[in-house]
Amino acid sequence: MQGSDHRRRPDSPRLSILTTALDRVRESTPIFLLGVALAVTFQVVYQLLRTVIALPRAQAPSWPRVRVPQRHRPVVAIPVEAPPATAPPAALAETRPIHTGAFAAFHYPPFVIYFCGLMFGVTGYFMFITAQGWLALQLTNSAAGVSVLFTISTLPMIVLTLFGGAFADRVSRRWLVCITRLMTAALLAVMGLLAVSGQLTIPSFIAVALVLGVVWSFDLPTRQALVGDLVPAPALSNAYAWQSVLQFTASTVGPIAAGQIVLAAGAGQALLIGATGHLVLALTLVMVKSHQVPSQGKESIVRRVGGGLGFIARDRSVLLLMIFATLAPLTIWGIMPLLPIVARDVLGGDAATYGLLTGAIGVGSIAGAAFIATAHRLRSKGWLALWGSFLAGGAILLMSYTQSLEVALFFLLLNGATSGVAATLQQALVQVLTPREYQGRVASVYTMTWNVQPIAVIVFGFVAESAGVPTAIWLAGAALMVSTIVLGAMGGTLRRLKA
Secondary structure, rough: OOOOOOOOOOOHHHHHHHHHHHHHHHHHHHHHHHHHHHHHHHHHHHHHHHHHOOOOOOOOOOOOOOOOOOOOOOOOOOOOOOOOOOOOOOOOOOOOOOOOOHHHHHOOOOHHHHHEEEEEEEHHHHOOOOHHHHHHHHHOOOOOHHHHHHHHHHHHHHHHHHHHHHHHOOOOOHHHHHHHHHHHHHHHHHHHEEEEEOOOOOOHHHHHHHHHHHHHHHHHHHHHHHHHHHHHHHHHHHHHHHHHHHHHHHHHHHHHHHHHHHHHHHHHHHHHHHHHHHHHHHHHHHOOOOOOOOOOOOOOOHHHHHHHHOOOOOOOOHHHHHHHHHHHHHHHHHHHHHHHHHHHOOOOOHHHHHHHHHHHHHHHHHHHHHHHHHHHHHHHHHHHHHHHHHHHHHHHHHOOOOHHHHHHHHHHHHHHHHHHHHHHHEEHHHHHHHHOHHHHHHHHHHHHHHHHHHHOOOOOOHHHHHHHHHHHHHHHHHHHHHHHHHHHHHHHHHHHOOO
């Protein structure tokens, strides 16, 4: 991308000095990355060999031990009255058989039923996202207007998601998701009917989007925590991995299907079809048998929110995973809106080229999540998640140097695969390490980490305008690599996670 015409140099002397410094750093980066890539490749291959063929660790030399005689002081035993023994609640006793393997989660019928319904629900969601963007363009005919309308539904989630997670720990999660999906289907049907009849206006669009944001504030954290009620703890990581495979697949298939429907029948019809997917998910949840632990205590929602935040602050592993989850949204997610400019101005393509770029990320994400789901023998999951994040940033950084479509597709495919590995492991580790009574509240904080993406979009959009798109992409990749190294160096607990 060095020869791109999409590069506007600023008139300000300070910005000129900044962009010149960034360009010089970019020119010296490949030599440094060659050594880093060799070291990373060796470490990844070594970890995989250890996992697959049980490669033994290097044994440290053993030295003869010298026994030093110690004085033995008498120990005075202080009698302590033992608390009365209490039997655990029946709901906490795990009576389901434990299965392992690449498809461990599919041995449990509740998860199988939920997975089949989720297939329709998640596809319907991504169909809505595509149709919503097209409707926003028709209503405003402005890039700024599309951005504003597109983010309207996220505003309530910034405030209400924490309360949605606290509510999920207090009521039946299965029925709460069923209700939120029915409401989502109804709202999408209303927007679709308004679009088909030609009566959809900007105020009605905003009203429906705001209500959807309120509904999703309760739906997202509840749905994340619901998986823990459908499978026992040993199969939880596998269940989240297969859920990630489904979500990444739907994020690739849903927009393609919605685009064809919009082209053939209009955005309103795409919304109506997407609404049926949410309805199917709600109906399947009626048939699901949940093993949710009953809520203990009668604290208020505000106190429950404080309790969830306090648990995250006390548990170092979960706290580090939350920080880890914000790295990608604050860096490489911020350059995703620049991909249309890359397709047109850097690669010399069109809308089809842009579709190939986004499709490469989607296919790579599916492959990465499927690898985690099937590689059930992996133990060093903290290390693997850190390597995945580091390589994802490296792939984006290297993509900034090319003007070839084939090379760009390769690096985006690699980015999708490594990002899929990191994101799948982050989500699974957070829920595996969280007690079941806190899972809804912890899931709400985890989903809120995705909401920091607009900050990165603004920052890297400014960099692209002042220093050029290639420099913005390079800076996003470098930022993710450096932040991952810093987090890995400071978070020894994170590196040692093996859940």
